[in-house]
Amino acid sequence: MSSNIVKKFPTVTHISQYIAKMITGGIASSGHGDYFSIALAGGSTPREVYSYLATIKDNPVDWQKVCLFWGDERCVAQESAESNYRMVKESLLDHIDIPDSNVVRIKGERDPSSEATRYAETVKFLLPHENNTPRFDLVLLGLGEDGHTVSVFPDNILLFHSDKLFEATKNPYNRQQRITATGKLINQAAVVVFIVTGRSKAGITASVIEKRGDWKKYPATLVQPVNGELIWLLDKEAASEFEREL
Numbered sequence: 659m660s661s662n663i664v665k666k667f668p669t670v671t672h673i674s675q676y677i678a679k680m681i682t683g684g685i686a687s688s689g690h691g692d693y694f695s696i697a698l699a700g701g702s703t704p705r706e707v708y709s710y711l712a713t714i715k716d717n718p719v720d721w722q723k724v725c726l727f728w729g730d731e732r733c734v735a736q737e738s739a740e741s742n743y744r745m746v747k748e749s750l751l752d753h754i755d756i757p758d759s760n761v762v763r764i765k766g767e768r769d770p771s772s773e774a775t776r777y778a779e780t781v782k783f784l785l786p787h788e789n790n791t792p793r794f795d796l797v798l799l800g801l802g803e804d805g806h807t808v809s810v811f812p813d814n815i816l817l818f819h820s821d822k823l824f825e826a827t828k829n830p831y832n833r834q835q836r837i838t839a840t841g842k843l844i845n846q847a848a849v850v851v852f853i854v855t856g857r858s859k860a861g862i863t864a865s866v867i868e869k870r871g872d873w874k875k876y877p878a879t880l881v882q883p884v885n886g887e888l889i890w891l892l893d894k895e896a897a898s899e900f901e902r903e904l
């Protein structure tokens with residue numbers, strides 16, 4: 659069962675500093691020749707975090723020892739403004755020295771169903787396994803105001819329980835096709851981190867973490883690492899509706 663750690667920070671920069679230390683610490687404790695595997699979050703929140711990681715001067719990340727994956731992707735061209743890959747490329751990849759082979763993107767331009775299968779096979783091949791399932795060192799997640807995470811939305815919450823590692827699905831609000839990791843993969847990770855900022859996320863954040871209101875409808879509540887840590891990194895605005903003192 660996972661531990662549920664909730665940390666409040668003054669700003670997203672403080673959150674970024676914390677994540678940077680998690681990554682550099684993870685690299686330091688990785689075995690010789692191993693790499694530190696990260697499934698990146700999409701959306702807009704993590705952009706500032708990735709930009710910070712790209713510009714660290716003291717104790718920078720050794721990107722030669724990191725492999726980057728995505729937890730979900732929009733089924734668009736990589737050049738599209740909607741692309742999670744493009745967001746990471748602009749904020750991080752274009753500013754760091756990381757081997758191309760260490761960047762394993764979801765090919766959103768391909769047929770969603772076959773790409774979900776291809777990417778799952780790629781992740782299975784590249785990652786170490788536990789319980790016959792690929793195990794990420796770190797999964798970064800965002801949280802939608804409706805309680806979705808990656809691209810598992812409340813209208814299709816059962817997708818989280820798929821026996822596949824990745825599924826093709828749709829954003830129910832604009833019918834945009836998506837490829838998403840499922841709970842089978844996410845809950846096998848060593849560490850899962852939600853990054854949530856802003857006043858608009860305060861209500862849903864408190865509902866998910868404190869299991870208030872319609873919490874059972876929210877896919878984010880299903881993130882429960884079976885043998886790992888669950889850590890919430892919140893700025894003070896996102897943490898502003900907590901009943902208990904953080």
Ligand code: 6PG
Nearest residue numbers: 700701702703800801802807808
């Ligand atoms: C995506 C993400 C999605 C995102 C949340 C929060 O591709 O959009 O996987 O789960 O993390 O919707 O998005 P914001 O950070 O933009 O609020």
